[in-house]
Amino acid sequence: MHLQEGMHSLAMAKLARIRGAVLHFKFLRDFTERVHLEAVREEHWREAAQYKRYPIVMNANPGLSTFTRESKEFSCGRDLIEYALVTSIPELEEFRTGGARANHHRGPIPVVPRA
Numbered sequence: 001m002h003l004q005e006g007m008h009s010l011a012m013a014k015l016a017r018i019r020g021a022v023l024h025f026k027f028l029r030d031f032t033e034r035v036h037l038e039a040v041r042e043e044h045w046r047e048a049a050q051y052k053r054y055p056i057v058m059n060a061n062p063g064l065s066t067f068t069r070e071s072k073e074f075s076c077g078r079d080l081i082e083y084a085l086v087t088s089i090p091e092l093e094e095f096r097t098g099g100a101r102a103n104h105h106r107g108p109i110p111v112v113p114r115a
Contacts, residue, residue, distance in 0.1 A: 019087040021080060027066040032058070 028034075035058075038044055038051040058064055072083055080086045088096075 017087075017089050018092065019085075021086050 035051050035054045039048050039055075042048045044051060072079070074080065074083075081088055093099075
């Protein structure tokens with residue numbers, strides 16, 4: 001499995017019983033400043049065509065916002081499960097909450113890369 005350029009898709013990924021999320025944030029407090037920087041750098045798709053268009057759209061629509069009635073504020077990873085952006089399975093929840101299976105393992109969870 002590998003992440004495609006720009007973090008917008010995965011290739012050769014196997015599906016699992018749980019669903020995860022790669023959170024890719026663009027519209028942060030410094031967005032206006034970053035738009036100018038990225039437009040000058042021209043390192044994004046089509047020499048930053050989107051970043052060059054943002055100021056035109058923002059100037060034409062001064063009240064434009066990325067927030068909607070459906071917008072949610074996330075404070076922790078549990079929110080992602082609550083809003084169904086990621087899923088869990090009983091075994092993982094048992095481990096997370098310190099259930100019986102979690103007590104059999106002490107220390108960091110070993111991660112073994114697949115070939």
